[in-house]
Amino acid sequence: xxxxxxxxxxxxxxxxxxxxxxxxxxxxxxxxxxxxxxxxxxxxxxxxxxxxxxxxxxxxxxxxxxxxxxxxxxxxxxxxxxxxxxxxxxxxxxxxxxxxxxxxxxxxxxxxxxxxxxxxxxxxxxxxxxxxxxxxxxxxxxxxxxxxxxxxxxxxxxxxxxxxxxxxxxxxxxxxxxxxxxxxxxxxxxxxxxxxxxxxxxxxxxxxxxxxxxxxxxxxxxxxxxxxxxxxxxxxxxxxxxxxxxxxxxxx
Numbered sequence: 001x002x003x004x005x006x007x008x009x010x011x012x013x014x015x016x017x018x019x020x021x022x023x024x025x026x027x028x029x030x031x032x033x034x035x036x037x038x039x040x041x042x043x044x045x046x047x048x049x050x051x052x053x054x055x056x057x058x059x060x061x062x063x064x065x066x067x068x069x070x071x072x073x074x075x076x077x078x079x080x081x082x083x084x085x086x087x088x089x090x091x092x093x094x095x096x097x098x099x100x101x102x103x104x105x106x107x108x109x110x111x112x113x114x115x116x117x118x119x120x121x122x123x124x125x126x127x128x129x130x131x132x133x134x135x136x137x138x139x140x141x142x143x144x145x146x147x148x149x150x151x152x153x154x155x156x157x158x159x160x161x162x163x164x165x166x167x168x169x170x171x172x173x174x175x176x177x178x179x180x181x182x183x184x185x186x187x188x189x190x191x192x193x194x195x196x197x198x199x200x201x202x203x204x205x206x207x208x209x210x211x212x213x214x215x216x217x218x219x220x221x222x223x224x225x226x227x228x229x230x231x232x233x234x235x236x237x238x239x240x241x242x243x244x245x246x247x248x249x250x251x252x
């Protein structure tokens with residue numbers, strides 16, 4: 001019997017978290033730790049909200065209003081990211097218009113795979129007739145002196161895993177749109193193979209949770225490493241929470 005909660009859903013974000021930091025996946029999915037959204041996370045969400053306003057016929061003022069309203073609803077502190085979000089929303093809108101009419105925005109699909117006990121939850125950003133585009137907001141893009149995107153950074157491995165999964169489930173080509181307040185680049189997924197297939201990651205998660213008699217046993221399967229970006233810098237609440245969990249399990 002699996003120790004995963006009954007309403008658990010696999011997703012690209014959860015699968016990527018397990019690949020990149022099993023310990024972080026453990027505290028969030030087995031011990032119910034909830035991370036508060038930071039300004040960078042909210043920046044992307046707000047920019048997407050502004051972009052769909054623009055793609056649906058809104059002008060620059062409408063885009064600014066929708067972006068700012070979404071940002072303020074999710075993040076209460078003053079920061080530069082709210083200004084960046086507006087610039088990114090405008091860039092999103094201008095580039096995405098080239099793909100025609102939006103078929104769906106934030107489309108959710110629950111996919112059942114016969115090799116998995118739990119379904120997969122997929123949410124796409126912008127779907128058009130010919131492709132699905134996932135937007136990625138960032139403070140800046142890393143480029144080489146030649147002007148090309150640094151291939152060591154783009155496309156990110158986690159993004160390729162996600163888009164490879166979506167390409168199969170939605171049976172439609174996928175692309176990535178990386179955007180900063182001052183720069184932008186679109187990256188296709190043609191012939192790109194992920195370093196690990198998320199479907200196999202989901203199988204691994206289920207296998208581990210099936211053989212473990214308790215969530216404490218899962219903790220004992222993985223060392224507490226916190227060098228992934230998800231943990232943040234310095235002494236964060238996530239790190240404190242995780243240390244407490246590991247210490248209690250090992251009774252230190």
